[in-house]
Amino acid sequence: MTRPPMTWKRRLLRLLAILAAAYAFWCTLVAWRLHAAMFPRDFAGRPEAPVLHAGWTRLTHTPADDPRASVEAWLHQPADAAHASRCVVFFHGNAELIDHQLDLADEYAQRGCAVLLIEYRGYGRTTGSPTQAAIVADAIAIIDALPNAIDRAGLIYHGRSIGGAVAAQVATERRPAALILESTLTSTLAFTRRMGVPDFLIASPWRTDRALPAIDVPVLLLHGRHDTIIPPDHSRTLAALAPRTTLVELDGGHNDFPHDRVAYWDAIDAHLRTIP
Secondary structure, eight states, X not given: OOOOOOOHHHHHHHHHHHHHHHHHHHHHHHHHXXXXXXXXXXXXXXXXXXXXXXXXXXXXXXXXXXXXXXXXXXXXXOTTGGGOOEEEEEEOOTTXXXXXXXXXXXXXXXXXXXXXXXXXXXXXXXXXXXXXXXXXXXXXXXXXXXXXXXXXXXXXXXXXXXXXXXXXXXXXXXXXXXXXXXSOOSXXXXXXXXXXXXXXXXXXXXXXXXXXXXXXXXXXXXXXXXOSSSOTHHHHHHHTXXXXXXXXXXXXXXXXXXXXXXXXXXXXHHHHHTOO
């Protein structure tokens, strides 16, 4: 017995069902790939056992949402810690470890600053899985547990790449004295919207564009003129959103920024002098 011919309505419904399934698959694939690209932990390398020199203290935090995880942080206090003018909380890029930030910490130490380096879940010796909610919650908990010798009113958050987005989100919960955002994105939605993916599917949107207008502190934006991973338009957009913002563009791309380290630190020094 032959089947009756398919009507145009049934053909249309079948086509719509196929298109809907293809779109759902596409959105799921983009969201999954975004998370993998956002947290490429394998590219950060395998850490060795930490060898902390004089002035460094290793801190650990057990997250309430994942008691099996252990989050590592390193705190450096100058020899005369009682007279440290500031404490810089540094958030690294998504293919780095806190182990890679010792040169930067040394630069800040020479300026009389204490330095706190916080590792992300799933990176280095820190266990667990990285998400926006987890990383921000861990940072807040570690900041809240800092020794009393650290003046929380004088904290400066400095973040590189995705770390700038971390710094901005933490700043909405624990207000710093100032922000330094380096090669930072407006949000991950700036990329996924171009691919037709709905916002609600993105678990880690990193809305720096929403965070900055809500934080009334001095903000320094540093960006490489030739950055093709997070183009400088991201920082230009952010500069227009917050009233107390200074944008400094220097030669360099994303992973090789900055070419001119003297100009880079001159910009940071000038920013530090604006903090009350």
